[in-house]
Amino acid sequence: MAAKHKYSVLLPTYNERENLPIIVWLLVKYFSEGNIDYEIIIIDDGSPDGTLEVAKQLQKIYGEKRIVLRPREKKLGLGTAYIHGVKHATGDFVLIMDADMSHHPKFIPQFIEKQLEGDYDVVTGTRYAGDGGVHGWDFKRKLISRGANYIVQVLLRPGVSDSTGSFRLYRKEVLEKLVNSCRSKGYVFQIELIIQARHMGYSVGELPISFVDRVYGESKLGGHEIIEWMKGILYLFATT
Amino acid sequence: MYTYILQIPKLFQWLIGVSLFLSIWLAVLLEYVKLDIVDRNKFTILLLPLYLIIAFGCYSVAVIGYRVATFNNCDEAADELKQQIKEARADLSTKGLKFKDS
Numbered sequence: 218m219a220a221k222h223k224y225s226v227l228l229p230t231y232n233e234r235e236n237l238p239i240i241v242w243l244l245v246k247y248f249s250e251g252n253i254d255y256e257i258i259i260i261d262d263g264s265p266d267g268t269l270e271v272a273k274q275l276q277k278i279y280g281e282k283r284i285v286l287r288p289r290e291k292k293l294g295l296g297t298a299y300i301h302g303v304k305h306a307t308g309d310f311v312l313i314m315d316a317d318m319s320h321h322p323k324f325i326p327q328f329i330e331k332q333l334e335g336d337y338d339v340v341t342g343t344r345y346a347g348d349g350g351v352h353g354w355d356f357k358r359k360l361i362s363r364g365a366n367y368i369v370q371v372l373l374r375p376g377v378s379d380s381t382g383s384f385r386l387y388r389k390e391v392l393e394k395l396v397n398s399c400r401s402k403g404y405v406f407q408i409e410l411i412i413q414a415r416h417m418g419y420s421v422g423e424l425p426i427s428f429v430d431r432v433y434g435e436s437k438l439g440g441h442e443i444i445e446w447m448k449g450i451l452y453l454f455a456t457t
Numbered sequence: 458m459y460t461y462i463l464q465i466p467k468l469f470q471w472l473i474g475v476s477l478f479l480s481i482w483l484a485v486l487l488e489y490v491k492l493d494i495v496d497r498n499k500f501t502i503l504l505l506p507l508y509l510i511i512a513f514g515c516y517s518v519a520v521i522g523y524r525v526a527t528f529n530n531c532d533e534a535a536d537e538l539k540q541q542i543k544e545a546r547a548d549l550s551t552k553g554l555k556f557k558d559s
Binding site for chain 1: 464466467468517520521524525528529530531532534535538541542545546548549552553554555556
């Protein structure tokens, strides 16, 4: 399958020492099984827990061709991590996912298949449609997620069922153009990418995925994040 | 045409829609337009914006409630992942990777 294409996985990390080896192992497993050409670009933002040391060990195990390290000095945000990573990507397609194992690499062959099927510029994972879903969420978390998603659907009409999902496959040149035209941060950055993709006339496909909540580490959703999210949504409401 | 409308920020799309509705509503209410049906239903028309807001609110609550209730729980996916984490740790340990807690 897909012998002509090469897929670059961008893995932005911050304190993912426990998760990184597992996610890399799974990525290698599914890429090898599918006979797919790939590279994994690890963008560590100066994690104090030694994520970069673990990444270097992984590079020794799997080789410099497969594991590419592009660390940065300090935490600089997701958007710039993508710009930084895509600059170094040698594949013609770029996969973006979280390194905390909430996104399972087993879906990657399905992303690739979906992309080929519709010749899409972007394929985005959705927790909200088809067989998609979540694990480890209580009623309150589900309500917040569905409520926030509904507000986004009504105000911004992004045209996809899961606009905050960050498990996506992009054509490399499309991602390059999109990241350079987006100014938001965090969750809202993902929404802006999808809205811009539609404004620029790119085709977007959706793939149902399961989302298994962080096995190690804590969730990053707090009061401050909610305020930032609302500001971000209003900004997009007024500008896109 | 559609892509052109898409380029207008959502805020202005909403402002255009709301002001269009309000101008028609006011025109009818203040009898700039004479319609039989209006005279008989004056009170209903007066409260129309309120009714619409309530209806939209009910619709939203129903949609969100339905979506929360039908949100899939991927328990098998979590079990599979747990199993694979064990496999990965065992395999990586034999390849010389050191885990903090092992």
